[in-house]
Amino acid sequence: MSDVARLAGVSIKTVSRVVNDEPGVHPATAERVLAAIDQLGFRRNLSARNLRRGSSTGTLGLILEDVANPFYSQLTRAVEEVARSHGRQVLTGSSDEDPGRERELALEFCARRVDGLLVVPAGMRHGYLVPEMRAGMPVVFLDRPAGDVVADTVLVDNIGGAAEAVRHLADQGHRRIAFLGDAPDIFTAAERLRGFREGCARAGLQYPEDLVAMGPHDEHSVAGVLRRLLDGRNPATAIVSGNNRITVLLLRAFAQRPDRPALVGFDDFELADLLSPPVTVVAHDVALLGRAAAELLFARLDGDNSPPRRVVLPARLVARGSGEVGRKT
Secondary structure, X not given: OHHHHHHHOOOHHHHHHHHOOOOXXXXXXXXXXXXXXXXXXXXXXXHHHHHHHOOOOOXXXXXXXXXXXXXXXXXXXXXXHHHHHOOOEEEEEEOOOOHHHHHHHHHHHHHOOOOOEEEOOOOOOOHHHHHHHHOOOOEXXXXXXXXXXXXXXXXXXXXXXXXXXXXXHHHOOOOOEEEEEOOOOOHHHHHHHHHHHHHHHHOOOOOOHXXXXXXXXXXXXXXXXXXXXXXXXXXXXXXXXXXXXXXXXXXXXXOOOOOOOEEEEEOOOOOHHHOOOOXXXXXXXXXXXXXXXXXXXXXXXXXXXXXXXXXXXXXEEEOOOHHHOOOOO
């Protein structure tokens, strides 16, 4: 607060009134104080204040893309179990893939003095967290890395998993393999596309630019993509889908068609083994992803000051039937 007061040319009491929304401050003066706060990265209720006092709020902040997605529901449950074993509770929010919303949630959690943050990043700019991290707030990024800060990160082997999906389909005799992915500016989507490309190279297949469709996707767009991929003169005979939501959209579109290509989906999902045919997937342990990130966060809270870590968890192909059917070329 002294630094803010000095930069704004006001008293510490004036800064206190502004940050606590108290009356009696001229609007122009308040604007100078707020500008100084923004420039210096000042946050009220910084976690550092709690750490210096040796206190804890007993909470963690967890920021996801969408808690309604079963993938993130499993992730949340795993984080909660680890937090509970350490006597903490978890505050959760959905960014809806909006970097602005992610920033708003993160700073709100910091203002509430959570003991640490777990973030599935929506964007590539995380410099706004630097003041919190310098003040002692442990932050772990999971499923995707931070864009412009160095921090602990827990990921899945997206490249290896997608390459394995292509290898499996190529081993079944498929030469025209398509890829449907999420928006290419999303880290996991870009990495899985890279893995698809590498898988094609390893299998001796030319990268099929005409068979790649990046999202975002919805039911209407997927139906249109399928018509383009499957109804032409040189159609795809197999598809790799980039995540569980796209896989479900494809299955719904398949139900409206007389034939269906082979399918391997990235991410397992509930009832995938009970469909006809059961869905072949590239699976990874979502609970392990959440546990590994949470345990890393608690290691930092317990005083681990080693350099930031990057943990990559394995993915594996689970052959169930959908990747082993369909016409081949």
